[in-house]
Amino acid sequence: MGSGSKPWSEVSGTLVDEVDVADLVSERAHGYAFPRPLGGWTEMRVLPDPREPSRDMWDAGRRIPIDRPETMTITGRPLRVVLRTVADQESELDVTIAGRTTRVRVPRTGAWSELSVDVPQDAPDRLPIVVTPRRGEWVSYHVWAVR
Numbered sequence: 001m002g003s004g005s006k007p008w009s010e011v012s013g014t015l016v017d018e019v020d021v022a023d024l025v026s027e028r029a030h031g032y033a034f035p036r037p038l039g040g041w042t043e044m045r046v047l048p049d050p051r052e053p054s055r056d057m058w059d060a061g062r063r064i065p066i067d068r069p070e071t072m073t074i075t076g077r078p079l080r081v082v083l084r085t086v087a088d089q090e091s092e093l094d095v096t097i098a099g100r101t102t103r104v105r106v107p108r109t110g111a112w113s114e115l116s117v118d119v120p121q122d123a124p125d126r127l128p129i130v131v132t133p134r135r136g137e138w139v140s141y142h143v144w145a146v147r
Contacts, residue, residue: 006144007082007146008051008114009082009114009116013080013146016078016147017075017078017145018142018143021070022060022062022141030072030074031071031072034064035064039065039068040063040070043063045086047111059084059142061084061140062140063139065133066135066136067132071128072128072143074145075125075126077147078146081095081116081144082117082143082144083114083115083116084112084113084143085106085114085138085139086139087108087109091134091137092106092133092136093115093132095117096128096129096132097117097119098123098124100120
C-alpha cells in the first residue's frame with residue numbers, strides 16, 4: 001500500500017477495500033485499467049500531509065486524459081468511495097459505481113484532496129467503478145471503499 005493507507009477525510013469510517021493506483025500488485029488485484037496507449041502515465045507527488053502539515057506525504061498515481069476512463073473493481077459493502085488526487089486545475093469527473101453515474105466537481109487546490117461519492121444502497125458486493133474526466137485532466141492516486 002502507498003503512503004497514507006486510510007483516507008484522512010473518513011476517520012470514522014471502516015475501510016473495506018482499497019486500490020493503490022500506480023502500485024502494479026494492487027492494480028492487478030482490482031482489475032484496474034487505464035486508457036492506452038495515450039494515458040495512464042505515472043506521477044509522484046510529495047506534499048504536506050493533511051493530518052500533520054509539518055510532515056510530507058508521498059504518493060504515486062496515474063494521469064488520466066479527458067474523456068478516457070480508468071476502471072477497477074472493489075469488493076465489500078461500502079457506503080462511500082473516496083478518491084485521492086492533487087488538483088492543479090479545476091475539473092469535473094463522471095464517477096460510475098455499479099452502473100450509476102455521479103458528476104463530481106474537483107476544485108483546484110494544489111494540495112492533497114479527497115472526494116467522496118456515495119455507493120448505491122442496492123449495489124453488489126463486487127463493485128465496478130469507472131472514473132472519467134470530463135473537464136480538466138485527472139490524476140488518480142488512491143481509491144478507498146469505506147463503510
